[in-house]
């Protein structure tokens with residue numbers, strides 16, 4: 001198997017963020033101006049895609065602990081769960097790839113890496129799903145392609161049950 005030239009690692013000071021252009025200004029601005037602060041304050045954990053030895057960021061995603069209200073989940077799923085009002089989830093807050101890198105499977109690579117990381121963490125700090133806030137129709141379609149389902153009443157907020165995520169990877173970590 002060929003060795004991947006890419007690595008996904010926690011965002012650090014040495015990563016160059018200035019040239020990152022995903023086609024979404026809010027996602028680019030977040031990476032440039034907010035991501036490091038969020039990491040320092042433990043509000044979000046940003047991970048970046050790089051091609052070592054270069055430090056230029058080619059893509060990124062963020063993960064945070066979050067909750068959803070049980071009544072936001074589809075009734076079919078909610079009725080199988082204990083009757084807690086709030087349920088723990090992992091929020092995939094943002095995910096973006098530089099425009100120049102699109103269409104080669106790297107968006108999928110970022111997503112699978114985020115799901116794997118969420119599943120490993122959930123083995124020790126429970127989380128019953130990965131939730132994403134899709135910013136537009138194209139993003140909704142991207143997540144639907146990977147079997148994410150909309151939460152009730154919020155079509156741009158989608159989730160993938162952690163049971164489904166862990167099955168994707170078999171034995172963890």
Ligand SMILES: CC(C)(COP(=O)(O)OP(=O)(O)OC[C@H]1O[C@@H](n2cnc3c(N)ncnc32)[C@H](O)[C@@H]1OP(=O)(O)O)[C@@H](O)C(=O)NCCC(=O)NCCS
Nearest residue numbers: 095096097102103104105106107108135138139141142145
């Ligand atoms: C969404 C994004 C990460 C996709 O990255 P990408 O590298 O172009 O996608 P990939 O090449 O990894 O595609 C993987 C699979 O997803 C599919 N796919 C990609 N974008 C899709 C979309 N918008 N809708 C439906 N399917 C999509 C591809 O067809 C491919 O399917 P296949 O493996 O069955 O052929 C990228 O377009 C991006 O960064 N967009 C701007 C930011 C954004 O919208 N982020 C989403 C969260 S807010």
